Amino acid sequence: MAMNLSKEEVLKIIFLARLSTKEENLDQMINDFNNVLNYVDALSKVNVDNIEPLAHVHESYNIYREDVCGNGLTTEEALLNTSDRSGSFIRVPLIIEGES
Amino acid sequence: MTNLHELSLKQLRTGLDNKEFSSKELTEHSLARIASHQELNAFINVTPEIALAAADVADQKIKNKDVKSLTGIPLAIKDLILTKGIKTTCASKFLENFVAPYNATVIEKLLAEDAVIVGKTNLDEFAMGSSNENSAFGPVKNPWNHTKVPGGSSGGSAAVIAAGLVRATLGTDTGGSIRQPCSFCSITGIKPTYGRVSRYGVTAYASSLDQVGPMAGNVEDLAVMLNALCGKDPLDATSVSLKTPDFTKNLGQDLKGLRVGMPKEYFIDGIQAEVRSAVENAVKQLESLGATVVPVSLPNTEHAVPTYYIIAPAEASSNLGRFDGIRFGNRATGCETLEDLYCESRSQGFGIEVKRRIMMGTYVLSSGYYDAYYLKAQKVRRLVKNDFDKVFAKDCDVIASPVTPTTAFDLNSRVSDPIQMYLNDIFTIPVNLAGLPALSVPCGFDQNNLPIGLHLIGKAWDEETLLKTAFAYEQSTEWSKKNCYK
Amino acid sequence: MFIEDYEIVVGLEVHAQLATQSKIFSGASATFGGNPNSHVDSVTMGLPGCLPVPNKKVIESAIKLGLALNCQIRNYNRFARKHYFYPDLPKGYQISQFEEPICEHGHLNITVDDMVRNIGITRIHMEEDAGKNIHDSRTNASLVDLNRAGVPLLEIVSEPDLRSPEEASVYLRGIRQIIRFLGIGDGNMEEGSLRCDANISLRPRGSLKFGTRTEIKNINSFKFVEKAIFYEATRQLKILKEGGVIIQETRLFDSATETTRSMRGKEGAADYRYFPDPDLPPLHIEESWIQEIRSKLPILPHQKKVELVESYGLTDYDASLITSERENLEFYEEVYSACKNAKLACNWMTSELFGFLNKNGKHLKDSPVSAKNLGQLIKLIDQGILSGRMAKDVFEEMFETSKTPEAIIEEKGLKQVSDPKEIINIIQKVISECPDQVRDYLAGKEQVFGFLVGQVMKNSGGKANPKLANEALKSELQKLME
Numbered sequence A: 001m002a003m004n005l006s007k008e009e010v011l012k013i014i015f016l017a018r019l020s021t022k023e024e025n026l027d028q029m030i031n032d033f034n035n036v037l038n039y040v041d042a043l044s045k046v047n048v049d050n051i052e053p054l055a056h057v058h059e060s061y062n063i064y065r066e067d068v069c070g071n072g073l074t075t076e077e078a079l080l081n082t083s084d085r086s087g088s089f090i091r092v093p094l095i096i097e098g099e100s
Numbered sequence B: 001m002t003n004l005h006e007l008s009l010k011q012l013r014t015g016l017d018n019k020e021f022s023s024k025e026l027t028e029h030s031l032a033r034i035a036s037h038q039e040l041n042a043f044i045n046v047t048p049e050i051a052l053a054a055a056d057v058a059d060q061k062i063k064n065k066d067v068k069s070l071t072g073i074p075l076a077i078k079d080l081i082l083t084k085g086i087k088t089t090c091a092s093k094f095l096e097n098f099v100a101p102y103n104a105t106v107i108e109k110l111l112a113e114d115a116v117i118v119g120k121t122n123l124d125e126f127a128m129g130s131s132n133e134n135s136a137f138g139p140v141k142n143p144w145n146h147t148k149v150p151g152g153s154s155g156g157s158a159a160v161i162a163a164g165l166v167r168a169t170l171g172t173d174t175g176g177s178i179r180q181p182c183s184f185c186s187i188t189g190i191k192p193t194y195g196r197v198s199r200y201g202v203t204a205y206a207s208s209l210d211q212v213g214p215m216a217g218n219v220e221d222l223a224v225m226l227n228a229l230c231g232k233d234p235l236d237a238t239s240v241s242l243k244t245p246d247f248t249k250n251l252g253q254d255l256k257g258l259r260v261g262m263p264k265e266y267f268i269d270g271i272q273a274e275v276r277s278a279v280e281n282a283v284k285q286l287e288s289l290g291a292t293v294v295p296v297s298l299p300n301t302e303h304a305v306p307t308y309y310i311i312a313p314a315e316a317s318s319n320l321g322r323f324d325g326i327r328f329g330n331r332a333t334g335c336e337t338l339e340d341l342y343c344e345s346r347s348q349g350f351g352i353e354v355k356r357r358i359m360m361g362t363y364v365l366s367s368g369y370y371d372a373y374y375l376k377a378q379k380v381r382r383l384v385k386n387d388f389d390k391v392f393a394k395d396c397d398v399i400a401s402p403v404t405p406t407t408a409f410d411l412n413s414r415v416s417d418p419i420q421m422y423l424n425d426i427f428t429i430p431v432n433l434a435g436l437p438a439l440s441v442p443c444g445f446d447q448n449n450l451p452i453g454l455h456l457i458g459k460a461w462d463e464e465t466l467l468k469t470a471f472a473y474e475q476s477t478e479w480s481k482k483n484c485y486k
Numbered sequence C: 001m002f003i004e005d006y007e008i009v010v011g012l013e014v015h016a017q018l019a020t021q022s023k024i025f026s027g028a029s030a031t032f033g034g035n036p037n038s039h040v041d042s043v044t045m046g047l048p049g050c051l052p053v054p055n056k057k058v059i060e061s062a063i064k065l066g067l068a069l070n071c072q073i074r075n076y077n078r079f080a081r082k083h084y085f086y087p088d089l090p091k092g093y094q095i096s097q098f099e100e101p102i103c104e105h106g107h108l109n110i111t112v113d114d115m116v117r118n119i120g121i122t123r124i125h126m127e128e129d130a131g132k133n134i135h136d137s138r139t140n141a142s143l144v145d146l147n148r149a150g151v152p153l154l155e156i157v158s159e160p161d162l163r164s165p166e167e168a169s170v171y172l173r174g175i176r177q178i179i180r181f182l183g184i185g186d187g188n189m190e191e192g193s194l195r196c197d198a199n200i201s202l203r204p205r206g207s208l209k210f211g212t213r214t215e216i217k218n219i220n221s222f223k224f225v226e227k228a229i230f231y232e233a234t235r236q237l238k239i240l241k242e243g244g245v246i247i248q249e250t251r252l253f254d255s256a257t258e259t260t261r262s263m264r265g266k267e268g269a270a271d272y273r274y275f276p277d278p279d280l281p282p283l284h285i286e287e288s289w290i291q292e293i294r295s296k297l298p299i300l301p302h303q304k305k306v307e308l309v310e311s312y313g314l315t316d317y318d319a320s321l322i323t324s325e326r327e328n329l330e331f332y333e334e335v336y337s338a339c340k341n342a343k344l345a346c347n348w349m350t351s352e353l354f355g356f357l358n359k360n361g362k363h364l365k366d367s368p369v370s371a372k373n374l375g376q377l378i379k380l381i382d383q384g385i386l387s388g389r390m391a392k393d394v395f396e397e398m399f400e401t402s403k404t405p406e407a408i409i410e411e412k413g414l415k416q417v418s419d420p421k422e423i424i425n426i427i428q429k430v431i432s433e434c435p436d437q438v439r440d441y442l443a444g445k446e447q448v449f450g451f452l453v454g455q456v457m458k459n460s461g462g463k464a465n466p467k468l469a470n471e472a473l474k475s476e477l478q479k480l481m482e
């Protein structure tokens, strides 16, 4: 089923991943992407009938914690690396309704 | 004191406890060697003040006979692991100035043993790579030969031991990132069973595959380090409640009755001949130590690399979503819209290989492709795991193989060919897919004096057998005693 | 409900915050409010390396609600990541549940216009709340506060079974009532601890096929549920009647204008890339755990209502009023257990107490009259120690001072005279002071009796037990006749 994605399709992926479509070496990126995609397409021929997907390797379950507070950060610790602040808020460009 | 860097952790412990030298002297020695080996580019950040202050505290404790396993011993940490108050860059431009506000659990554990942390080692950006060339802070050189790569992604953590700058380090292993650089640098390192060591505070690359592990100059040191790191962490739901054995306890036991499996899929054409013969000789050596060798088959081995390059990028694309430039990390300036801020901050901050994997991961999870790629890969992952389960259930106790198909390759020789680079991890990747423990121990050199590693894979939770086997092998050969110290 | 030839079809997605101490996946405080970015930790901030660990109370709350809404609890369920970029979503994904939610296939019965309707519950799943963005167009910036990020939510998704704005509103109130009865959340729409999105479509009467739907977001009060649905249905009707087509889209309800408007761009770009969260091992809900939770479930409002009508003899209306809120019921039960008179307890609570609370702008939880004291007051009436009139005075005093009825009676010497001897003394005095009226009564003018009772009450200073006084007067007068 190996099939190259068009530039337009790859650009959609780039935006979905919030990378820039204005990359310098965009053509190289698209080319590499298609090469790797063709490589992993090798799996399409593997027979996996009746095989359950493996998401958690040790099949452990029911790991939870009690409802207790602790291990918090102060506002200053939490915002230690925040470059754009307004008081204890984090600032971002004005969000236009419906964006994202 | 010039040979302090040649002592093992055990010897350092004795020397410190007997006041033959102080932690301060030891730490200063380590810092001096780091300073005189800058051309390796193995550290991203060295923290002399913090290290010397910790050494002073350690000396006081030694004076008071309040001694733990690592009291006063200098260690270095892969810069993927968060250290409170110290920069943690993940070798990414995105996190160039990121100061962690909390410690990873493994750091807390090392500090609880009074270890002295001297700095943060270089790596492939976000642990994505096999050569340490994908670092925003430049590649690391292999101490054995400066024109070669040290391996990756824990390249810095391997190089600093090989060069005799510190005696033990932390690395992380998602597809071979501890074992492959160990093999390239003639040191030893273990990827524990998935769930054995907490991932809390370790920047996630591929959450279902990542595991922290120690790297050291010899197997006994490795066991000492592993003792300090293991255990259930309430902050990591995937860490497992199991009693941590004393990993040094079985070292020195003989190998009678041990069954060593040799998977035919791991001894294939295309492996460098010297690598193959070194590993075959190592297996013979194990046989002479009492083990029996059995041929085994892991038929799904060939599917492991493509499986990995679907699962790991998928998880990575998700894990790296938090690097959006808003709360921490690189924030592009002059962006008028939120979308611009996201795209520019990320595009500026991430290197090419990270972008490749984010794109691939985004694609394989996207609507319409999930079943064909991600779900399919998860099913093949089970096939790979089933292969191991089967042979461990009836055929053997450990599996022996090469760590990598070749010895260390030339810097810049593979960066432009991602698939060629990916194939480097063909023998290490299946282990992560199956969640098993595995280690690398030196087993020879090629004609260019480049190191070769023996790969030992164990049953889940059976690090003890791996260490016992590696220790017996190491003690019966000279490979681990060879060094390239300058 | 039909508008002209069309039927309205509505399904609700309700988000209910859970009243836990800590967040769903970490130990940061889940308390409402606080200074911006003060209820946070590494997990809330989405810092590198942090990992989620689920809060057991959230899982238990989900099971409780699932049982109360007649759901099947999935033995195997797990968390999934839902990806999108937004400043209030620190990790770039929301931890939610996707293909394997904890509860499925439930229902809630609602009564509208005396008709009982069975509303299907498709699923209930656990997820984390997002933070808050405050928009400041003056400085051309939005401000992010992550205190709410990671607060536990249950999302309750209904089948498209609702057929009118009113049904939707009754359904939503029913969900809220159960959440409050279970004590798992406070269901406060104004504070945002209960939120509701509505999927609305129209179809020709009699048609079985659903029309194209729109999803209305931002309905943030009970008042607006009906208004938003009504507006949207009307808007769709207009389009359909003009021969147009409905565009499947997300629309925002504007409470100022009571209209909805399109959130352009939201649909085409969204690709949430769900996958099972590798950081969170799946949950296996054992039958024994479900049974344990079931055995501790409080009696639910609809069950209690039946009991109040059938065993306590309350009217349907009163029973609804008392079971409308968990606090009401708890208060009522305490009043009842102190007085053992179901009807009086209900009357005093719903008319006197609610009346006074209303007048004083107070909530039941701040009532100066405790349930126990109100029950005690009713008991005193029941025992004939206080007359109804006296009790009203005592109640007023209780409301002002929070004192027990006994203390007030003691202070004011208000105790009712129920000693027959004392009453007979008073009666004899009245008979001797009012010879004319007594004669008239004996001559057959029975209406004079009321006057004589009044005199007895007056002479006792209002304290005579009216029932006893009545009976005793009758028998004394009878004696005179013989």
Ligand SMILES: [Mg+2]
Pocket (backbone or CB within 6 Å): C013, C155
């Ligand atoms: Mg929803």
Ligand SMILES: [Zn+2]
Pocket (backbone or CB within 6 Å): C015, C127, C155
């Ligand atoms: Zn939701």
